[in-house]
Amino acid sequence: MKKIGVLGAGAWGTALATAAVRAGCDTVLWAREAEVAASINASHENTLFLKGVALPPALRATTDMADLGDCDAILIVSPAQHLRTMSAALAAHVRHGVPFVICSKGIEISSGKLLSDVVTETAPHNPPAVLSGPTFAAEVAQGLPCALTLACTDKAVGMALVEALGAPTFRLYYNEDIIGAQIGGAVKNVLAIATGIVAGLGIGENARAAVITRGLAEIVRFGELFGAQAETLMGLSGLGDLILTCSSTQSRNMSLGKAIGEGQTLESIMASRNSIAEGAHTVEIVYKIAQDNNLDMPITESVYHILKENRDVRSVTEALLARPFTDES
Numbered sequence: 664m665k666k667i668g669v670l671g672a673g674a675w676g677t678a679l680a681t682a683a684v685r686a687g688c689d690t691v692l693w694a695r696e697a698e699v700a701a702s703i704n705a706s707h708e709n710t711l712f713l714k715g716v717a718l719p720p721a722l723r724a725t726t727d728m729a730d731l732g733d734c735d736a737i738l739i740v741s742p743a744q745h746l747r748t749m750s751a752a753l754a755a756h757v758r759h760g761v762p763f764v765i766c767s768k769g770i771e772i773s774s775g776k777l778l779s780d781v782v783t784e785t786a787p788h789n790p791p792a793v794l795s796g797p798t799f800a801a802e803v804a805q806g807l808p809c810a811l812t813l814a815c816t817d818k819a820v821g822m823a824l825v826e827a828l829g830a831p832t833f834r835l836y837y838n839e840d841i842i843g844a845q846i847g848g849a850v851k852n853v854l855a856i857a858t859g860i861v862a863g864l865g866i867g868e869n870a871r872a873a874v875i876t877r878g879l880a881e882i883v884r885f886g887e888l889f890g891a892q893a894e895t896l897m898g899l900s901g902l903g904d905l906i907l908t909c910s911s912t913q914s915r916n917m918s919l920g921k922a923i924g925e926g927q928t929l930e931s932i933m934a935s936r937n938s939i940a941e942g943a944h945t946v947e948i949v950y951k952i953a954q955d956n957n958l959d960m961p962i963t964e965s966v967y968h969i970l971k972e973n974r975d976v977r978s979v980t981e982a983l984l985a986r987p988f989t990d991e992s
């Protein structure tokens with residue numbers, strides 16, 4: 664796998680394309696916005712989504728999806744709710760057998776499906792893989808060290824991706840559990856909003872640790888429903904990403920929660936950003952799936968009540984704390 668295409672030039676797509684160049688791949692980055700492709704090609708910077716980070720001159724950007732036509736693997740890095748459209752459009756341009764590596768984190772709201780199922784439906788001749796883990800785009804783009812899960816049911820394809828994209832500062836660990844690798848990354852964004860709310864309310868570090876740990880129990884319950892392997896949920900794409908995202912306001916999800924806890928409205932926060940905070944969307948479908956399947960996910964429910972039903976942050980927090988005591992499973 665020598666030629667890598669990256670579909671989506673937000674912060675993460677740009678960072679991943681940079682990592683692919685560093686790993687020695689001929690890399691082409693598809694941008695939805697003409698000004699993004701122009702700024703990457705002319706000044707080696709993504710001025711819209713990753714301002715201030717110098718990109719390698721070898722990275723080429725395009726707005727023409729046909730330019731990905733001869734790639735050996737494609738990383739899909741669109742917002743989760745747009746992945747269906749992106750995958751279907753891409754399938755018309757690439758060869759059969761070229762893996763589609765899902766780098767987005769979320770669950771399709773309209774169908775309740777994992778993104779790997781969305782790829783299978785829209786691009787049946789392109790095997791899905793998943794790249795997920797604790798990684799802030801700006802750090803990856805700067806070449807700081809990180810580790811991620813590369814999941815693919817076909818081990819040969821998965822290891823070929825690991826060999827092509829892996830590097831000392833971009834360590835990839837193969838995992839066959841494509842389902843588990845998607846669950847942690849999707850649900851942790853909801854929990855990061857919850858820890859952000861804790862920070863915004865100023866109710867302490869102990870409360871944050873409690874939300875992370877009880878949040879992990881929610882990830883495990885949710886993962887079991889989909890058939891995720893417990894080891895995967897405890898690995899980089901699960902616990903690892905949960906810790907990172909719930910610990911830093913570099914996270915768009917955590918900072919969104921913090922602003923909510925400080926009294927801002929979701930609408931005003933969204934209006935002030937051009938970046939995606941997936942948890943604000945994912946919460947809707949995780950809540951619905953939990954309700955439909957009688958899963959106990961009280962932190963997720965609380966985030967849902969605050970974001971989607973406009974309930975008062977302090978009252979919802981008090982109700983969460985007042986739940987009956989139970990065992991620690």
Ligand SMILES: NC(=O)c1ccc[n+]([C@@H]2O[C@H](COP(=O)([O-])OP(=O)(O)OC[C@H]3O[C@@H](n4cnc5c(N)ncnc54)[C@H](O)[C@@H]3O)[C@@H](O)[C@H]2O)c1
Nearest residue numbers: 672673674675676695712741743745767768799800938939
């Ligand atoms: N930023 C990170 O640190 C990071 C790390 C890991 C995973 N991710 C995941 O990667 C995905 C992309 O996030 P990002 O940070 O690159 O985005 P971003 O917030 O930096 O940029 C927004 C992206 O959305 C795209 N977009 C907007 N409207 C669209 C539409 N109608 N159709 C298709 N695309 C549209 C834009 O072109 C741009 O690529 C998300 O699922 C995110 O959770 C992000």
Ligand SMILES: O=P(O)(O)OC[C@H](O)CO
Nearest residue numbers: 796797798799914915916
């Ligand atoms: O900025 P966030 O909250 O979208 O998090 C980015 C990554 O998913 C962290 O692994």
